[in-house]
Amino acid sequence: MSLLQELSNSIIGCYRIAKRDPDALSWFNISAGGFWTSFAALVLSIPVYLIHSYIIFSVSPDIIQQTNMNVELTAREFSIWPSFKPIIAWLAYLAVVLIVSKSADFANRYGTFVIVYNWSQFLINLLSLLLFILLYGLVGASLLTVAYFAFLCLAYFFLFMVISRTLAVNTGIAIGLVVLEFILSTVISLSL
Template identity: 30%
Template sequence: MPSAQEIIAALTGSVKVAQRAPDALRYFDLSADAFWRSFTAIFYALPFYLVFITAGWRMGQEAGVELASSLPAYALSELFAYASLWALYPLAIAGLTRTTGLTRNFAPYVIVYNWSSLLIAAFMVPPYIFYSLGLVDVGGASLFIFFLFISVLAYRWILATQVLKTNGLIATGIVALDVGLSVLLAQLLQAMRGTGAA
């Protein structure tokens, strides 16, 4: 398990990536063991995802979208997708970096990507909390989420250019791959549930 010092340093480095700081990578442990430890970020981000799931369920109900037969069923399917994405995305990136000659930077990219996912989860959670507290309606929360999501895409693009040390076009393809995998998993889950607009 990573130490508290390693986690704090990685989160600091994730912020530095957003700032395009030239020394951002020095905040990360880039060793082989640290590569595998970075996947523990999935557990630290889990509380945020539980907020996304429970608030997202209520938002779907309010918007008239049948997400699943029950909240527990919806939560299980979303957690399955969450875990699947953490497994599938590094595999997809491994293939892409081989194709583009960026293999040398694969491990650092995955390490930074994994830890930055924890930062992104914290960044994305406010509209879900505001909705849960009744401070915004589903429309307001959805608009807030959309603008935060655009910011996340920009961040992922910066991360790809900085850590993989690649050009903007390839970085755009990497971000598109990330989004594409998420959409594909969402579509598969929806097909399995047989749900849609009520």
Template identity: 30%
Template sequence: MPRWAEAQSAVEGAIAIVRRDPNADRFFDLSADSFWRSFGAFLYIAPLQMILVLAERRLALSMSEAPVAEIPSATVMMVTELIASVIAWGAYPLAMFALAPQFGLAKRFAGYVIVYNWTSLAIVLAVLPPYLLFALGVFPPGIVLAINFMILLAVLWFRWTLATDVLGAPGLTAAGFVVLDILLGLFISLGVAALIVGQPAG
């Protein structure tokens, strides 16, 4: 399992990237050994995702006019999310492994994956607070959705920044990689949900 200090450093690195710090890479171990270890970041991310799933289900229940029975159980939603996340965790790096050489980006591929994997932890940490505040009764559903939309836009920009600054892709190519990332995640989530509950999980 990756060291906790490495996870903390990655969060600091994500903040440095947001600030467009030219030396943000100092927060990441970009050695060859760190490439495979970076996939272990999922061990920190997965529990947070399960909390997020429970909060999202509670939000859906508060807003849905459909019978409660039509919304998958918490267990089903967590299993669906976990399986989809495991698949997606490897799918995008594999896709980029095939694509990076085609765009002359092979030399920076490993460093990009390391930073991408570790900063995924920072993204989950950024997404979670509004849902927790809703669960505590602080935020109404509408506020949570509005904040979540703004966070989504920030995440898209952040992923684009990683592709341009870390991978070295031109702006338009980087945008294409971000779209690929989104479509892969969506396809996997819908596919897993269809297999487990017979319909896309909301």
């Protein structure tokens, strides 16, 4: 299967998970090859992160002030470093879930989780960029934070759905893994 076909099937699979389709996982390439190919989603997310960071730096002095960043940074310096923080958080989360999965007895479903998580993160990142561009143009920086927070809540609810479906864990464990992802990404974002 070509990467483009796998990408489009995975996007359809993510949509089907959101619709709670019981056959949603059949859209993903659940195989050893599919496991490794799903990391293309991480690579495809790098330009999305770069574009997002560059737009924030270039067109939104209000947002830059809210982040308390040194405004003397060049556009290149600003767009490259923050773009890698989510990648580090992404990989760190997968590593932590691997460790948890071995002790919580769902390690046999970890590969499926990784495949779906990787493709869903790419889709969420792409939608986040498109939403940012659209909303910044329509409502400006003032309402962008509220709209982005609503999107973030939906993204975490979707992560809960991905975890529940792929790892087949109870609600408490799924919520714990969602909270873990939030804490891990926040700590990495603030500390690096």
